[in-house]
Amino acid sequence: MRKPLIVVSSRIAEQAAGAQRPRLDYLEIAKALDGSLLGYNLSDRGWYARVRQLERRLKLDIVEATTALRRSSDHNAVVTLSEKSAIPLVALARLTGNNTPQIVVAHKLSSGLKTHLFRLFGLQHAFAHIICVCRAQVDFAVQQLGVPSSNVHFVHDKVDHRFFSPVDNAAGDYILSVGQEQRDYETLRQGVAGTGLKLVVVASSPWSTSRVQVSDAGNIEVLSGIPFTRLRDLYAGARLVVVPLYNVDYAAGVNSLLEAMAMAKPVIVSRTRGISDYVVDGETAQYTPPGDVTALRDGILSLWHDAAALQRLGDNARRAVEEQMNLDIYVSRIAEIVRAVT
Numbered sequence: 308m309r310k311p312l313i314v315v316s317s318r319i320a321e322q323a324a325g326a327q328r329p330r331l332d333y334l335e336i337a338k339a340l341d342g343s344l345l346g347y348n349l350s351d352r353g354w355y356a357r358v359r360q361l362e363r364r365l366k367l368d369i370v371e372a373t374t375a376l377r378r379s380s381d382h383n384a385v386v387t388l389s390e391k392s393a394i395p396l397v398a399l400a401r402l403t404g405n406n407t408p409q410i411v412v413a414h415k416l417s418s419g420l421k422t423h424l425f426r427l428f429g430l431q432h433a434f435a436h437i438i439c440v441c442r443a444q445v446d447f448a449v450q451q452l453g454v455p456s457s458n459v460h461f462v463h464d465k466v467d468h469r470f471f472s473p474v475d476n477a478a479g480d481y482i483l484s485v486g487q488e489q490r491d492y493e494t495l496r497q498g499v500a501g502t503g504l505k506l507v508v509v510a511s512s513p514w515s516t517s518r519v520q521v522s523d524a525g526n527i528e529v530l531s532g533i534p535f536t537r538l539r540d541l542y543a544g545a546r547l548v549v550v551p552l553y554n555v556d557y558a559a560g561v562n563s564l565l566e567a568m569a570m571a572k573p574v575i576v577s578r579t580r581g582i583s584d585y586v587v588d589g590e591t592a593q594y595t596p597p598g599d600v601t602a603l604r605d606g607i608l609s610l611w612h613d614a615a616a617l618q619r620l621g622d623n624a625r626r627a628v629e630e631q632m633n634l635d636i637y638v639s640r641i642a643e644i645v646r647a648v649t
Contacts, residue, residue, distance in 0.1 A: 311342035311645055312382040314375045314396070316368050316389040319346035328535040329467035330634055333388060339642040342386070345378060347371045365420065372396035379407040383649045384435070386410045386641070394424060397433035408435040408648040412462075412641065415557040417447045425452050435648045438641060440464040441558040443580040460644055463584065464558060465637035466565035468628050470535070473571035474543040478617070481505040482607065483545035485538070485566070489559035491577065491598060495551040496527065498603035504611065507541060509533060542570040546617065547610060552577035554597040561585060565632055568592065568624035573617045575606050591627045592620060 315333045337344050347368060362368055372395035379385050379400070385407055387393035393411035400409065411434055416422070425431045431452045437459045439445045445461045448454045484495060487510055499506050504526065511531035533541075542548065548567035550560045558581040567574045568591065576582060578594040586592040593610065595602045610616055 309381065309383040311340045311384045311386050311649060312375065312378055313337050313340070313342045313344050314371065314385060314387040314392050315344060315346045316371065316391045317347055319344055329470040332465055332634060332637065335634060335638045336386065336388075336641055339638050340386070340645055343378075343382065345371070345375055347392075366391055366418075367395050367420075368392040369395045372399055376400060376403065376405060379405060382407060384408045384410060384645055386412075386645055388412045390414070390416065390421060393434070394421060394430060397430050398424075398428065401430070401433055409433060410436045410438065410645055410648070412438045412440070413444060413448075414440060416444050416452065417556055422451075434458065436460060436644050438462050438644060440561065441556075441581045441584050443556045443583075444558075447556065460640075461584070462637060462640045462644075463632040464561045464565065465634040466562070466569045466628060466632065468569045468633040468635075471539060471542065471566045471569035473621075473625060476543060478546040479544035481507050481545055482547050482549055483507050483509070483541055483567075483572075484549045484551065485509040485541075485563035486550070486560060487511060489553045489555050491551040491553050494598050494600055494603060495549055496524075497600045498549075498551075498607060499526065502604065502608065504607070507545070509538060509541065538566075539570070542567055542572055545572060547607065548572045548574045549603070549607065550574060550576040550582075551603065552579050552582065552597060554579050555581055557581040558585075564592070565628060569628045569633070571621040571625035573610060573620035574624065575603065575610070585632065587623075587627075590620075591623045 313333055313336055368391045371392045375385060375396050376399045387396060390411055390413045397409050431454050437448055439461055442461050445459050448459045449456050482504055506527045508529045510529055550564050552560045560582055564574060564576055564585055574592040575595055576586060576592050577597040579597060588594045593606055595606045
């Protein structure tokens with residue numbers, strides 16, 4: 308019996324023993340579907356380095372797509388966990404007449420090159436299903452790209468709520484901010500300036516290639532590339548988590564938002580179209596307008612000494628993750644969509 312092929316735009320890692328990191332979504336999806344995994348294994352040396360440089364410029368994994376195409380005939384569907392591989396894969400499948408159903412988990416369909424490829428070649432219609440992690444991208448697929456609404460699905464992004472879970476300790480004396488995709492750290496820096504509050508920034512990401520500008524200065528400590536266990540400890544010790552974002556139409560910031568919520572931490576997050584599916588303002592987190600230094604500072608100061616509000620936001624956030632937005636629900640929804648075409 309043929310099984311799905313799950314394509315991952317990274318090297319395949321084994322699940323570490325002893326909960327040293329969150330569960331890996333692709334391993335959980337493969338387990339749920341009894342599928343095979345294909346990871347990205349192109350070397351950064353020799354002629355491969357030049358190919359990799361081109362791929363990074365285009366933000367497309369062409370070599371991996373070619374490998375996936377060769378293997379796809381042995382499978383009843385291909386599930387690609389990033390449009391970086393999915394777009395060249397459906398283009399190659401169309402050219403070669405390969406009819407294996409293609410399902411993609413898409414994070415940002417609305418970027419310039421992808422949009423041009425969709426509109427020039429109609430590649431969006433080659434997918435059996437498109438899964439988006441925010442409704443703004445669902446709307447873009449349906450309204451701008453003309454994809455039938457029956458073929459586009461909104462699924463909340465995931466967090467491993469077993470790894471990121473509440474810790475029974477006293478909140479610390481610092482604000483924590485994590486990540487680098489579309490982060491507006493300058494607004495956050497100005498927002499805490501003059502307050503005397505300590506800010507810890509973890510300015511790194513396993514997924515994002517965005518550059519951020521933030522440096523150690525005065526009350527700001529900047530970290531990067533830390534282990535997941537250290538990151539979890541930082542969440543546990545923070546009194547407040549802030550996710551400052553530029554105003555974009557995809558779910559930038561969702562990973563750190565969900566990690567903090569899973570840890571039952573109160574969060575202030577920029578109100579963007581891409582993040583609006585994850586927060587009930589004033590209940591599970593607190594919104595602030597993107598780029599508004601004064602509003603961000605006022606929000607931080609109004610919560611900082613309000614223990615009851617901090618506790619309420621954190622408790623509600625954890626409940627929302629348990630009920631709607633965690634890895635187990637995410638995997639179940641993707642498996643359900645894939646099984647509909649296999």
